Amino acid sequence: MNTDAIYALMLVLFSSSCLFVMYRRHHQQVLASRSQVFDDCHHLIDLTSSKTDEQGYSSIYADWNDTRVKLSVEVDNLTARKLPVMWMHITLFRKHKDSSGATIDILARPQNTESFSPSWLWLKPVMPLGGWPQHARYMTKTQPPSLTSIDQDVKALFADDRCKELLITPGAIRLTYLAKQSDRGHYLLLRAINFDDKPIESNFIKGLLYKLDALADHLGEVRNEAA
16 A cells, blocks of 8 residues: 555544544533533422433423422424424422313314324313414313313413413323424534523523413312312
């Protein structure tokens, strides 16, 4: 092998090594940012446990306002011709399980790609109240709770277009909220899903937790009246 060929081979090996190191460094940075998605909330809630999914995103269980809560995220890249998005799930576990078994799922702007929603498996439609989101799917597995008791709560939540779904079950209330959109340039050019590396702001989560807590109280008031 002549000298020029050796130099060319060495250059290729060096370039490949540099690219691998850059990839590994970027990958580690991405995983670090994903694991810190809820780091801004540590002053807001009392963390009790956490776990990391296969993509590196953390989900956490915590105590807030004498209530058990869960925060998690989910990346949705199934909707055609739309930028991938990061959904945030805020679950508030009800202090007293509803013995009536009432359920309702309100799914705004349904695309039939929302794998997180049980609405597609529930067969009983619910007639919404006036002023509730028009482009939404309303379903129940059993029978719905008192709609008038949560009328103002539903309107307040879905006044924010980033609210995607409100799920009420006997044991928990879960809100699905648009947390982030993928960087347009990265996705259109490279088809790479790239979110900013900043944690989700605690102010968003705090406001939504208070709204869900108020909704839970209103559901509880109806249960107490029935008892």
